[in-house]
Amino acid sequence: MGSHCESSVKIPPIKFTKLFINGNFVDSISGKTFDTIDPRTGEVITKVSLGDREDVDLAVKAARHAFDYGPWPRMSGSERGRMMMKLADLIEENVEEIAALDAVNGGKLFTLCKAIDIPGAARTLRYYAGAADKIHGTVLKMSKGLQGYTLREPIGVVGSIIPWNFPTTMFFMKAAPALAAGCTLVVKPAEQTPLSALYYAHLAKLAGIPDGVLNVVNGFGETAGAAISAHMDIDKVTFTGSTELGGKSPLLIFDDADIDQAADIAFRGMFYNKGEICVASSRVYVQEGIYEKLVKKLVEKAKATVVGDPFDPQVNQGPQTDKKQFEKILSYIEHGKREGATLLTGGKHVGQKGYYIEPTIFTDVNEDMIITKEEIFGPVMSLMKFKTMEEAIKRANNTTYGLASGIITKNLNVANTVSRSIRAGVVWINCYTAFDVDCPYGGYKMSGFGRDFGLDALNQYLQIKSVVTPIHDSPWH
Secondary structure, X not given: OOEXXXXXXXXXXXXXXXXXXXXXXXXXXXOOEEEXXXXXXXXXXXXXXXXXXXXXXXXXXXXXXXXXXXXXXXXXXXXXXXXXXXXXXXXXXXXXXXXXXXXXXXXXXXXXXXXXXXXXXXXXXXXXXXXXXXXXXXXXXXXXXXXXXXXXEEOOEEEEEOOOOOHHHHHHHHHHHHHHHOOEEEEEOOOOOOHHHHHHHHHHXXXXXXXXXXXXXXXXXXXXXXXXXXXXXXXXXXXXXOHHHOOOOEEEEOOOOOHHHHHHHHHHHHHHXXXXXXXXXXXXXXXXXXXXXXXXXXXHHHHHOOEEOOOOOOOOEOOOOOHHHHHHHHHHHHHHHHOXXXXXXXXXXXXXOOOEEOOEEEEOOOOOOHHHHOOXXXXXXXXXXXXXXXXXXXXXXXXXXXXXXXXXXXXXXXXXHHHHHOOOOEEEEOOOOOOOOOOOEOOOHHHOOOOEOHHHHHHOOEEEEEEEEEOOOOOOO
């Protein structure tokens, strides 16, 4: 397991650190700030304004006014779409700088931010921009002498609370459909990763999005986040984050799987983004015929992983996002050892400073262990063996979560039966983390409510209103 720590990328000066309310960058009312930390070193990148209840009130007031009286919900869908397209273009023009912000703020690999996260945000905006002028109600076939139709109306002011693992992806997963619908927003980025959200607020203004439509309030969950959740002038709250609504996703690998492909899918499914991904394939069930071979391959991959500075293109895994998360992951690894699981590889802190952890694999794990039940949100995989498909399904469903799942098999019947039997919002067959803006994404059970992505997400920001009138003397019914 190598480690690298050199980087040729220059981190850009941080331009935006205040709150963005009603089209302007402003200090918080209290004047307080908080440190945003570089997880590579644990040192301060910069200070950002600390938003609290009073700042949320101001942002909501601006969003409410922009919704009730401003042009945004009143302009045509195609006009809204045009501004969203302009915002997408501006994001692409600034991809280097924004990618550097997410990398330095979240410990994410710079090359992947540049290739996937930031261009993905532009793609998400364009998808929903294209839908903004295609929001239709339906004509109802009512009994008796009545005519009815439905209208889909923007829900109003949206409070959006986003997590730190994919700051850019999550920002637009929520903001793009809300904007297309004609809603206005108050966004609270995670306190660990506020920098790119503030940059997007700046670009939204440049794109011509009217003042008050998109507001960003940095702050902590227990203050600013709580104020958004409880605010009576917010019509909808969308929230992603916390292990209370998390995932502990199973990946089922059957005997007929191609070993190399299976090892590749399982490894990336778990260790992508240093395991800080809610759909991580953290419970890997392998049929007994290929178990030993697959375990060997996975250990080889873990040992070959280069952990280090996320700006170094040779590096495969950057630091965990913050100290709290770093310590939590290490404590889960200790739990695993104490409970009798076998630590095959990894499990240690890498380097003298920063929040780096080796890719970690446990075997001899069972469903009663804490490391199998609780979401760790870090680079820790649990490997388990199964005999039959029925056993695998039962064990895969033995969880309070139900976000994602994966199946690796060449047998179509197995793929069909298992995909219909697993209680999860996404089932990936012979792939994993195969996200797309047109594919709805969300969970069953304790993995949350509602869906992001796809046109289903657009409907979550729209109310359905039924309008009914009597029809007299109609020649037909």
